[in-house]
Amino acid sequence: MEYGYYPGCSLTGSAKKLDRGVRRICEKLGHSLTEIPDWNCCGALEYGDRNELLSISGENLRKARGMCKEIVVPCPACYKNLKDADPDRSFNILSPLELLNPGNLSQIGQKRDLKGKVFFPYYGCLLMRPEGSAIRNKNIMEDAISAFGGDIDGEKMRDRCCGGNQLFLNKWATEKLSNLILSRSRGTVVVFCPFCHMAMKTFAVGRKVIYLTDLLLYVMGENNSL
Amino acid sequence: MKEKDHEIVFKHTGYRREDFSVCVGCKICASVCTVNDLDIAVNPQELLLRLFLGQEIGKEDPLVRYCTSCYRCAGACPWKIRIPEVVRAVKESLGMEALFEKAFKKSLNIWGRVYEPFVVVMAAPDLLKGGYIKHMPKWMEYAGFHLPHKVKRLKPLNASEGLDPSEKGRS
Numbered sequence: 001m002e003y004g005y006y007p008g009c010s011l012t013g014s015a016k017k018l019d020r021g022v023r024r025i026c027e028k029l030g031h032s033l034t035e036i037p038d039w040n041c042c043g044a045l046e047y048g049d050r051n052e053l054l055s056i057s058g059e060n061l062r063k064a065r066g067m068c069k070e071i072v073v074p075c076p077a078c079y080k081n082l083k084d085a086d087p088d089r090s091f092n093i094l095s096p097l098e099l100l101n102p103g104n105l106s107q108i109g110q111k112r113d114l115k116g117k118v119f120f121p122y123y124g125c126l127l128m129r130p131e132g133s134a135i136r137n138k139n140i141m142e143d144a145i146s147a148f149g150g151d152i153d154g155e156k157m158r159d160r161c162c163g164g165n166q167l168f169l170n171k172w173a174t175e176k177l178s179n180l181i182l183s184r185s186r187g188t189v190v191v192f193c194p195f196c197h198m199a200m201k202t203f204a205v206g207r208k209v210i211y212l213t214d215l216l217l218y219v220m221g222e223n224n225s226l
Numbered sequence: 227m228k229e230k231d232h233e234i235v236f237k238h239t240g241y242r243r244e245d246f247s248v249c250v251g252c253k254i255c256a257s258v259c260t261v262n263d264l265d266i267a268v269n270p271q272e273l274l275l276r277l278f279l280g281q282e283i284g285k286e287d288p289l290v291r292y293c294t295s296c297y298r299c300a301g302a303c304p305w306k307i308r309i310p311e312v313v314r315a316v317k318e319s320l321g322m323e324a325l326f327e328k329a330f331k332k333s334l335n336i337w338g339r340v341y342e343p344f345v346v347v348m349a350a351p352d353l354l355k356g357g358y359i360k361h362m363p364k365w366m367e368y369a370g371f372h373l374p375h376k377v378k379r380l381k382p383l384n385a386s387e388g389l390d391p392s393e394k395g396r397s
Contacts, residue, residue: 009340014365040338040377045295046330048318049238050311056334129297130308161260161296168326168349171356173264173292180263202361 003094004068005033006060008078009041015075015194021213022074022096028108028220029099033072036064042081045165057085064091072096076126076193083133095127095135097192097212102143111221114150118187119215121145121158124196128159141190141212148219154185164195167202178203188226190215227320229280236277238315239308246278248305255299255309261292268292270299270309273316283316290317325349338377 003026011019026033039060047053060082064071070092073079083093121141128134137143142152163177178199182189188208191197200209210226217223227235236243255270262268268289276283283290295310303309317323323331329348333340346353353359 009342013340013342038377041334041340043334044330044340045310045314046327048311048315050240050315051238125294125296125298129301130306131301161263161294161298163260163294165294165296166292168353168356168358169324170292171358173294176264177260177294198365201364 001031001070002068003031003033004064004071005035006039006042006064006071006073006078006082007035008073008075009044010075010194014198015211018074018192018194018197018211018213021211021217022072024222025108025213025216026072026096026099029104030107031072031099034068036060036067036071038063042075042078044077044081053081054085057081061086061091070094072099074192076124077195080126080130080133095192097127097135097140098137100140100144101137102147105144105147108216108220110148110219112219114145114148114215114219116151117226118151118153119145119190120154120185120187121152121190121212122154122162122181122185122196122200123158124164124191124193125159125161127192141192144212144216145190151187153187154181157181157184162196162199164193164199167195167199174199175203182207227283227316229282231319232277232280234319235312235315238318239312241307241312243278246274246307249274249278249307251275252304254302254304258298258302259289260294260296260298261289264292266292270313273312274307274309277312277316283320285320285322289313290320290322293317325352336376337374339375341374344374 007019023033041056042060043053043056072094073082074096079093079095086093128138145152160181161177162181163174166173182204188210189200189204190210190212191200192212197209197211208226214223215226218226249271251271253269253271259268259270266288270289273289290313293310293313297310299309300306326349329345330340332348333344
């Protein structure tokens with residue numbers, strides 16, 4: 001399948017790792033990603049004016065028009081904003097998580113397994129809420145981990161808020177919320193959101209925090225360690 | 227924020243004053259609110275009620291200061307009111323943006339994208355005060371230094387509705 005690709009600002013900066021992983025996994029699944037030319041920021045969660053936010057996000061959709069019908073958007077904030085900016089669903093906006101399903105996980109070419117390792121799949125807020133701009137398969141991280149033999153823990157904390165939005169405003173608030181999640185889960189934290197990754201990584205002491213793509217690359221034999 | 231400023235919030239969120247009259251006071255938003263996990267008692271419903279009644283909203287309101295935009299309230303609300311967006315609009319009309327948020331918007335205005343090194347430099351006074359330096363070693367792996375890339379911002383959405391969008395991408 002051919003998809004348009006909207007990386008968003010963080011995937012060209014602090015979350016380059018996620019960008020590389022998404023591109024590699026899509027390549028392995030036989031999808032080709034074409035970056036939307038000259039895309040701009042989606043506005044994230046910083047705008048109080050909804051119309052302004054939607055017009056900023058909507059510009060990306062207009063740049064994509066005529067080029068593709070389906071756009072892959074890894075960052076959950078961009079994913080939500082682009083979906084909101086397209087109320088009549090003229091585009092099919094997908095998270096890379098929606099390209100994965102239990103059926104096609106075998107296509108990525110498993111070379112290692114995750115036996116004996118414990119993982120905490122953490123989705124965060126914007127992939128799960130609000131209803132209407134959430135991902136369809138809400139168990140895909142669990143499916144992927146258990147398909148490769150890993151153990152899962154912390155199901156109840158998987159969609160709690162890590163406070164990533166407050167990291168540079170009130171650090172103590174993020175620290176408290178992240179520690180609440182970390183204290184009620186075990187094992188390596190598997191995230192998909194760049195902001196959750198940053199917040200969790202900052203406050204996780206003695207715990208590993210990785211992207212789901214890192215995990216899949218490890219299973220594919222391309223990452224040497226988790 | 228006085229009553230006359232409430233109109234700005236309604237304009238920014240797309241809600242009308244009477245839309246908040248449907249809020250029946252079930253307080254389910256308060257029961258799921260992430261800010262309550264911080265041991266700060268907040269009640270998003272009270273904010274909606276204040277907007278509906280035209281009462282004053284202060285800068286020290288903990289919900290306005292600490293809302294994490296997690297959308298748990300919006301998901302739980304029987305009327306699906308997008309409370310985080312209301313809070314953001316209140317925050318903006320109160321002029322409560324921190325340096326980080328200002329830097330974010332400024333970067334977007336200059337380059338059309340968020341250029342992280344610029345945001346860090348602009349927000350440095352807050353970051354230095356806030357004790358972020360000790361986390362730097364963990365963040366060093368993020369140091370994605372790339373040159374800023376200027377992106378053309380197109381005309382506002384409504385003004386250019388009639389043009390062929392595929393041509394704008396190429397121009």
